[in-house]
Amino acid sequence: xxxxxxxxxxxxxxxxxxxxxxxxxxxxxxxxxxxxxxxxxxxxxxxxxxxxxxxxxxxxxxxxxxxxxxxxxxxxxxxxxxxxxxxxxxxxxxxxxxxxxxxxxxxxxxxxxxxxxxxxxxxxxxxxxxxxxxxxxxxxxxxxxxxxxxxxxxxxxxxxxxxxxxxxxxxxxxxxxxxxxxxxxxxxxxxxxxxxxxxxxxxxxxxxxxxxxxxxxxxxxxxxxxxxxxxxxxxx
Amino acid sequence: xxxxxxxxxxxxxxxxxxxxxxxxxxxxxxxxxxxxxxxxxxxxxxxxxxxxxxxxxxxxxxxxxxxxxxxxxxxxxxxxxxxxxxxxxxxxxxxxxxxxxxxxxxxxxxxxxxxxxxxxxxxxxxxxxxxxxxxxxxxxxxxxxxxxxxxxxxxxxxxxxxxxxxxxxxxxxxxxxxxxxxxxxxxxxxxxxxxxxxxxxxxxxxxxxxxxxxxxxxxxxxxxxxxxxxxxxxxxxxxxxxxxxxxxxxxxxxxxxxxxxxxxxxxxxxxx
Numbered sequence: 001x002x003x004x005x006x007x008x009x010x011x012x013x014x015x016x017x018x019x020x021x022x023x024x025x026x027x028x029x030x031x032x033x034x035x036x037x038x039x040x041x042x043x044x045x046x047x048x049x050x051x052x053x054x055x056x057x058x059x060x061x062x063x064x065x066x067x068x069x070x071x072x073x074x075x076x077x078x079x080x081x082x083x084x085x086x087x088x089x090x091x092x093x094x095x096x097x098x099x100x101x102x103x104x105x106x107x108x109x110x111x112x113x114x115x116x117x118x119x120x121x122x123x124x125x126x127x128x129x130x131x132x133x134x135x136x137x138x139x140x141x142x143x144x145x146x147x148x149x150x151x152x153x154x155x156x157x158x159x160x161x162x163x164x165x166x167x168x169x170x171x172x173x174x175x176x177x178x179x180x181x182x183x184x185x186x187x188x189x190x191x192x193x194x195x196x197x198x199x200x201x202x203x204x205x206x207x208x209x210x211x212x213x214x215x216x217x218x219x220x221x222x223x224x225x226x227x228x229x230x231x232x233x234x235x236x
Numbered sequence: 237x238x239x240x241x242x243x244x245x246x247x248x249x250x251x252x253x254x255x256x257x258x259x260x261x262x263x264x265x266x267x268x269x270x271x272x273x274x275x276x277x278x279x280x281x282x283x284x285x286x287x288x289x290x291x292x293x294x295x296x297x298x299x300x301x302x303x304x305x306x307x308x309x310x311x312x313x314x315x316x317x318x319x320x321x322x323x324x325x326x327x328x329x330x331x332x333x334x335x336x337x338x339x340x341x342x343x344x345x346x347x348x349x350x351x352x353x354x355x356x357x358x359x360x361x362x363x364x365x366x367x368x369x370x371x372x373x374x375x376x377x378x379x380x381x382x383x384x385x386x387x388x389x390x391x392x393x394x395x396x397x398x399x400x401x402x403x404x405x406x407x408x409x410x411x412x413x414x415x416x417x418x419x420x421x422x423x424x425x426x427x428x429x430x431x432x433x434x435x436x437x438x439x440x441x442x443x444x445x446x447x448x449x450x451x452x453x454x455x456x457x458x459x460x461x462x463x464x465x466x467x468x469x470x471x472x473x474x475x476x477x478x479x480x481x482x483x484x485x486x487x488x489x490x491x492x493x494x495x496x497x498x499x500x501x502x503x504x505x506x507x508x
Binding site: 035037040042043045046063064065068069 | 358361362366386388390391392393394405406491
C-alpha cells in the first residue's frame with residue numbers, strides 16, 4: 001500500500017518518443033501515447049501533440065505537468081500576440097516563446113519540446129527545444145527517452161525533399177521502432193501533418209504498426225500463442 | 237528578587253520545535269502519521285454522462301481512522317470530484333476550488349464547466365510542486381457535454397473515457413480494461429463502477445469498507461452514498477456486549493475516613 005502511494009506521488013512523466021520532420025511543403029509531427037507514473041502506465045492513450053495556434057503544434061516530453069503548463073502559457077501568449085499582430089503567428093515566434101519559458105525557468109522545469117508548424121513566410125519549420133532551453137532550428141528533430149534508439153536510424157533514413165506520404169511513413173516507422181525498444185514508450189502512434197492547406201491528425205493503433213525483430217503478432221489470448229506452432233527453431 | 241536573564245523572542249515564527257523534531261528524527265523517533273485516504277477512486281463516461289465511484293476507508297499509517305468517510309466531493313451542482321492522497325489536502329483543495337467556482341458562477345451568470353474546475357485545480361497543484369498531495373478524478377456534465385479528467389499531485393492532467401486513481405487503482409483499472417465499452421447504460425455503468433471499487437476494496441489494503449457512487453447526467457445528479465456495503469459488520473449483537481460471567485461480590489467492608497475538621501472558637505470577625 002505504501003509503495004503504490006509513493007508511485008502516485010512520483011512525478012507523472014512521459015517516457016516518450018517524439019519526432020518532428022520537415023518535408024517539401026510542410027511538417028509532420030509524431031509521438032507515442034504512453035504516460036507513466038513510476039512503472040505504472042497512467043495513460044496509455046495520451047495525446048502529446050498539443051495545439052499552440054491554428055498552424056503550429058508542439059510535441060511534449062519529460063515531466064507531464066511541466067510540459068502542460070509551458071504549452072498552456074505559450075498558447076495564451078500566442079493568442080494575445082495573434083490579436084495584436086493581426087495575422088497568424090510565425091513558427092519562429094512560437095518556438096521563441098517556448099524557449100524563453102524553458103530557458104528562463106531552467107532550474108525548475110524538466111521538459112523537452114519540439115515545435116513544428118507552417119507559416120507563409122518560411123514554410124514548414126521544425127524547432128527543437130531540449131532540456132536546458134536551447135533553441136535549434138533543424139530539418140528534423142527527435143526527443144524523449146525513445147529517441148536514443150533513433151539517432152542512427154534517422155542519419156541513414158532521412159533525406160531532403162521528401163513527399164508528405166514519405167515523411168509520414170518515416171515518422172510512423174521511427175516511432176514504432178522506438179516503441180519496440182523503449183519500455184517507456186508505447187500505445188498508439190499519433191501524427192499531425194501541417195502544411196499550407198491546414199492540419200491533419202492521424203492515428204495508428206498498436207495492431208496496425210509493423211512488427212520488428214522477435215515481436216509477436218497481436219493475439220486475443222495467450223492460449224492462442226501456445227496453440228500456434230513455433231515459427232522456427234531458436235538459433236543458439 | 238534576583239534578575240533572571242531571559243531571551244525575549246524577537247517576534248515571528250519560532251523554529252525551536254523544528255530543531256527538536258530534527259533532533260528526535262536523528263535519534264530514531266518516528267513522526268506521527270497523518271491521515272491518508274489509501275483509496276480506490278474511479279470514474280467512467282457512459283451514454284448519458286459520467287459515473288464516479290469511491291471506497292470509504294481513511295487510514296493513518298496502518299490504522300483505519302474512518303470506516304465511512306466521503307471521498308466524492310461536491311464542486312458544483314453538475315461537477316463532482318473524487319480525491320485520493322492526503323485527506324486534508326484533497327478536502328482543502330476541492331473546497332477551495334468549489335468556492336472559486338461559485339464566485340465564478342455569480343460573476344458570469346452561467347453553469348460551471350468542467351474544464352474551469354480542471355484549470356483551477358491544476359494551477360494550484362502545479363504551484364505547490366507536488367507538495368499538496370492530492371490525486372483527483374474530476375467528472376461532470378456541462379453545456380459542452382460529459383467530461384472526465386484525472387489530476388496528479390504535480391499538476392498534470394489527463395482526459396480519459398475511464399480512469400482510476402489511488403492505491404487500489406491497479407486493481408480497479410484491471411476491471412475497467414477488461415469490461416469497459418463505449419455507450420453503456422446507467423445500470424451497466426453503475427455495475428462496472430461497483431465491480432471496480434470492490435476489486436480495490438478486496439485486493440488493496442489501503443481501500444475498504446463501502447462503495448459510494450455518484451451519477452451525473454445533463455441537468456441531474458444522484459449521489460448514492462453507501463450504494464453497496466460489501467463488508468457488513470456481521471458480529472454486532474443486538475443486545476450489545478455482555479460479559480458472560482457476572483463478577484461476584486465476595487464480601488463488603490466500609491471504612492469511614494476520620495474527619496479532620498477544625499472548628500475555631502472566636503476568631504476575628506469578618507470585616508468589610
